[in-house]
Amino acid sequence: MAYRQTNKITEKLQFKKKEILKAAREVFAENSYQGTSIKAIAKKAKIATGTFYLYFTNKEALINMIVEEMFHELLDYIKKERACFTDSFDKLQASMEACIKLFVKEKNMAKILLVQVPGVNNAFNVKLIEIENELIKLTKEDLDELKNQGRIPAEDTFVAALAFVGSFRQVIINWLREGKPENLEESFATLMEYNLRGMGKPDANS
Structure with a gap:
């Protein structure tokens, strides 16, 4: 049971990571690399800015x-x-x-x-x-x-x-x-x- 729950958590984390990547590509495409902030990416991905750092260091x-x-x-x-x-x-x-x-x-x-x-x-x-x-x-x-x-x-x-x-x-x-x-x-x-x-x-x- 615990093993299945761990798998679900892993899948959920991977899904969220893909959502952040998708949002980031859209924001980068709308602006530029230098002109895009982590805050803007987090907003597009509908997550808190702090949550971003759970998936990416920078x-x-x-x-x-x-x-x-x-x-x-x-x-x-x-x-x-x-x-x-x-x-x-x-x-x-x-x-x-x-x-x-x-x-x-x-x-x-x-x-x-x-x-x-x-x-x-x-x-x-x-x-x-x-x-x-x-x-x-x-x-x-x-x-x-x-x-x-x-x-x-x-x-x-x-x-x-x-x-x-x-x-x-x-x-x-x-x-x-x-x-x-x-x-x-x-x-x-x-x-x-x-x-x-x-x-x-x-x-x-x-």
Whole structure:
């Protein structure tokens, strides 16, 4: 009986923690990282400010968990989209398109995570590097397959993967900071063609 009660308490605590995370993402998206207070998050989550500290030591610990959440969401979404294809070019395109679609959907949070937060705490930079490295790894796997199939020239696929992911990252960052390109999704075709031609594929649509 006591064991079941403990499980219920644990489930209740986990549920409340998820509610705080959900509220925090909404408040951060409405304001900014620097402009969001713990008090505002607590109010959105309908808890006392003091209760917040039962779940998170500070705002940095909270945003770190949000980064972790979005990291898994992004990877899960990428893998889901890739699973729809068997061709290496299609999988490569699916990876990049998934990134753009998620960032467009979560633009305000993407701005916080990619533009605002990195300058606050080096630990966040480490996590963002992990995310980028995972995407580079997937990209390299696709390029290795394409090279083995003779569909792209023999080249350093690691360097090519770095360049591929880096170009997408730069365009996304500029979109978040400067608002250009105005339509990120429309820039996808240009980015893909630019990278594929750079790897020696004469027709990105073939």
